[in-house]
Amino acid sequence: MLRKQMRFEVPTNKERYQRSVGRLIYLSLTRLDIAYAVSVASQFMHSPTDDYMAAVICILSYLTSASGRGLLFKKHGHLDLEGYTGVDYIGNITYKCSTSRYFTFVGSNLVTWHCKKQNVVSRFFAECEYIGIAQGICEILWLRWLLTEIGFKQRTATKLHCDSNVHSM
Missing domain, CATH: 1.10.8 (Helicase, Ruva Protein; domain 3)
Incomplete structure (x- = not known):
């Protein structure tokens, strides 16, 4: 036995x-x-x-x-703001919730990165994608305000790229 x-x-x-x-x-x-x-x-x-x-x-x-490693910021001749969002639909099997993530770049340098379980359980993939995009837009608006406050007004529209991964249960 x-x-x-x-x-x-x-x-x-x-x-x-x-x-x-x-x-x-x-x-x-x-x-x-x-x-x-x-x-x-x-x-x-x-x-x-x-x-x-x-x-x-x-x-x-x-x-x-890895004590000598870190982020390297380079001068690229512009301060254009660009964002990327992504959603992992029900990617966390333990909690049955989706994960949102976004990255923002200023002048082609990574300045913010965020990955978080969504607070709500989405019934549809489009709903969790919308939540992720909304979080990315809030970050971009905050960065545009911050850059304006320190004297770097954005002259062009900010690009927001969206990508997602769908996982079946």
Whole structure:
């Protein structure tokens, strides 16, 4: 008779986990390469286990090995604003929700990046696409206002590119 193997999750030091992830959240504001991994780790702040702590340690070891890397901004001769949006329809199987993401570039340099589970569960693909586009437009409007405030008024219309991935359940 075969027994089903049961896996027990071993809790870890909650305070240490929260302190480490909190510092990584702050760091992810300037290190976009770890932003997604840190956002996933932050979902388990209330009941961390040894497996989650091992993932946090992997992020920390990556940071020590990639200390000289960063974003490079180049002068391209223009400050045109351009945005990209994308939606992953029901891409998160755990929570059954869609994921929106957008990127914005000023002068061909990446300045903002965002990836977030949508707050509502969309019944149709077009609905979740609309939500993602609306979030991208809000970011573009904010950046246009910010650039105007610091003296760089946009003279042309801002391009917003949309792309999406449809996944079946």
